[in-house]
Amino acid sequence: MSIKLTFLGTGDAGGVPLFGCNCSICLQMKKDGIRRSPCSAVISFGSCSFLIDAGRTDLLALFDQYQFKRILLTHYHADHVQGLFHIRWGNPALNIPVHGPVDEQGCADLLKHPGILDFTDQMIPFLCREFNGISITPVPLNHSKLTLGYCFDYKGKRVAYLTDTLGLPLETESFLLSWQPDILILDCSHPPGHAHMRNHNDLMTALCIHNKISPAESWLTHIGHELELYWHAQGIELPSNVFIATDGYQLTVR
Amino acid sequence: MSIKLTFLGTGDAGGVPLFGCNCSICLQMKKDGIRRSPCSAVISFGSCSFLIDAGRTDLLALFDQYQFKRILLTHYHADHVQGLFHIRWGNPALNIPVHGPVDEQGCADLLKHPGILDFTDQMIPFLCREFNGISITPVPLNHSKLTLGYCFDYKGKRVAYLTDTLGLPLETESFLLSWQPDILILDCSHPPGHAHMRNHNDLMTALCIHNKISPAESWLTHIGHELELYWHAQGIELPSNVFIATDGYQLTVR
Numbered sequence: 001m002s003i004k005l006t007f008l009g010t011g012d013a014g015g016v017p018l019f020g021c022n023c024s025i026c027l028q029m030k031k032d033g034i035r036r037s038p039c040s041a042v043i044s045f046g047s048c049s050f051l052i053d054a055g056r057t058d059l060l061a062l063f064d065q066y067q068f069k070r071i072l073l074t075h076y077h078a079d080h081v082q083g084l085f086h087i088r089w090g091n092p093a094l095n096i097p098v099h100g101p102v103d104e105q106g107c108a109d110l111l112k113h114p115g116i117l118d119f120t121d122q123m124i125p126f127l128c129r130e131f132n133g134i135s136i137t138p139v140p141l142n143h144s145k146l147t148l149g150y151c152f153d154y155k156g157k158r159v160a161y162l163t164d165t166l167g168l169p170l171e172t173e174s175f176l177l178s179w180q181p182d183i184l185i186l187d188c189s190h191p192p193g194h195a196h197m198r199n200h201n202d203l204m205t206a207l208c209i210h211n212k213i214s215p216a217e218s219w220l221t222h223i224g225h226e227l228e229l230y231w232h233a234q235g236i237e238l239p240s241n242v243f244i245a246t247d248g249y250q251l252t253v254r
Numbered sequence: 255m256s257i258k259l260t261f262l263g264t265g266d267a268g269g270v271p272l273f274g275c276n277c278s279i280c281l282q283m284k285k286d287g288i289r290r291s292p293c294s295a296v297i298s299f300g301s302c303s304f305l306i307d308a309g310r311t312d313l314l315a316l317f318d319q320y321q322f323k324r325i326l327l328t329h330y331h332a333d334h335v336q337g338l339f340h341i342r343w344g345n346p347a348l349n350i351p352v353h354g355p356v357d358e359q360g361c362a363d364l365l366k367h368p369g370i371l372d373f374t375d376q377m378i379p380f381l382c383r384e385f386n387g388i389s390i391t392p393v394p395l396n397h398s399k400l401t402l403g404y405c406f407d408y409k410g411k412r413v414a415y416l417t418d419t420l421g422l423p424l425e426t427e428s429f430l431l432s433w434q435p436d437i438l439i440l441d442c443s444h445p446p447g448h449a450h451m452r453n454h455n456d457l458m459t460a461l462c463i464h465n466k467i468s469p470a471e472s473w474l475t476h477i478g479h480e481l482e483l484y485w486h487a488q489g490i491e492l493p494s495n496v497f498i499a500t501d502g503y504q505l506t507v508r
Contacts, residue, residue: 012343
C-alpha cells in the first residue's frame with residue numbers, strides 16, 4: 001500500500017555540472033561522474049509507474065525499466081519535455097497518454113505531430129482525477145509558462161510534486177494546507193538571495209513554503225550549480241526534515 | 255591536409271531500434287546494444303572540428319571529446335536540434351556560433367532564448383563561406399522545412415553532406431555536378447518503393463542521386479528501421495562505391 005517516488009533528475013535547465021563551467025563543484029562532479037539531470041521523477045504504486053516530466057532524453061531505457069503507464073507534464077518548457085521529441089516516433093501500435101496543462105502552443109511541434117503520444121486528456125487545476133487507482137490533483141504554480149504541480153494520494157499516502165515555481169499561488173497554498181502532504185517535493189534552484197530570482201525558488205523561499213505547509217518531509221529538487229556550490233562551500237544546516245534530492249534516490253511513503 | 259567525417263548518428267527521427275518495436279532487426283539491435291542515433295556528424299580538418307546537427311542529447315560529452323568550434327544546422331526539426339535545448343544554459347562566458355538556414359521560427363524557444371548559442375550568422379544558399387580555413391557552400395534541399403545541405407572544401411578535398419531531403423532541387427543538382435564531391439553523404443530513410451515517401455529518400459532515389467552526381471563514394475545515412483530490416487532480410491547488393499553508414503564510423507579524404 002506504499003507509494004514510491006524516484007528522482008530521475010534533480011537539476012535545473014542547465015544541469016550540474018554546467019556545460020563549460022570550471023567552478024569547483026562542477027569540476028568535482030565531472031571528475032566523480034555525478035550529474036543532476038533534467039528535473040523529473042517516477043511515481044510508483046501497486047504495480048504501476050508514471051513518469052513525471054520528460055526532460056531526460058534516455059526515455060527508451062527508462063521505459064524498459066519502469067514500463068510507464070502514463071506521463072504527467074508539469075509544463076511545456078524544453079527541459080521538461082525534450083525527451084518526447086524522440087520517442088513519439090515509436091511503434092505506431094503504441095499509444096502513451098501524456099497529461100499536462102492546457103497549453104495550446106506546447107513545445108515546438110509536439111502537439112502538432114504527437115506520433116504515439118496522446119495529449120488529449122489534459123489536466124485542469126484542482127480537478128482531481130483517478131488514473132490506475134491513484135488520485136491526482138493538479139495545482140497551479142508560479143512560473144513563466146502555465147505550470148502545474150501534482151498532488152498524489154494513494155490509499156491515504158500523500159506526495160505533492162511542485163516544480164517549477166517561485167513561491168506558491170494563494171489558492172495552491174490553501175489547498176496544500178488543508179490537504180497536508182506526507183512528502184513535499186519542492187523547486188529550489190537558487191542559493192539564498194539570488195540576484196535574478198525569477199520563476200524558481202531560492203533556498204529561503206523553499207524553506208518558507210516548507211514551514212508554512214509543514215509536511216512530514218520536504219525534498220528539494222531542480223537544483224542549479226550555484227546552489228550546489230553554496231551548499232558545499234557554506235555547509236549550511238537544513239531543518240531535520242528537509243533533504244536535498246539526488247538523481248536516483250527513491251522515497252517510500254508507507 | 256585530410257578532411258575527416260565521423261558519423262555521430264545515422265538514424266531517422268525515430269532511430270533504430272525503434273521505441274516499442276518488436277521487429278526482428280529492432281530486437282536484435284537492442285540485444286546487441288547497437289543504435290542508430292539522431293542523424294549528425296563531425297567534420298574535422300587541421301586541428302578543428304565542427305558539429306553537423308545537434309539531435310544527440312549527450313552534447314556535453316561530445317564537446318569534451320571534439321572541442322567543436324562551431325555547429326552547423328541543416329534545419330530546425332527537433333531531431334536535428336534537440337541537444338541544444340540543454341547546452342544553451344552553459345557557462346555564460348562561452349559563445350558558440352551556430353550556423354543554420356534563415357528560419358524565423360527555429361524550434362521551440364531556441365532562437366528567443368539562445369543562452370550561450372549565437373544564431374546570428376546564418377547560411378544563405380550557394381553563398382560560400384570560409385570558417386577556420388574550410389570553405390562551406392550551403393545548398394537547398396527538398397524537405398518539409400527550409401533545409402540546407404553543406405558542401406565542404408578543404409584544400410581541394412570535397413565532402414557534401416545532404417540530409418534531410420527527397421531528391422534534390424535542380425539548382426543543387428547542377429551545383430553538385432559541376433562541384434564534383436569526393437564523398438557524398440546522402441539521406442536514405444526508406445526501403446525501395448516506400449508507400450508514404452515524403453521528405454526523405456528511399457533507396458532507389460538515393461541511388462539515382464549517386465549515379466547522377468557520380469562521386470568517388472556515397473555513404474547512406476538517416477536510416478529508418480524498415481530500411482534496416484529490408485537490408486538484412488533481402489541482403490541486397492549496393493554499387494561497390496556506395497556504403498551504409500554506421501554510428502561512430504569515420505571517413506577520411508586524403
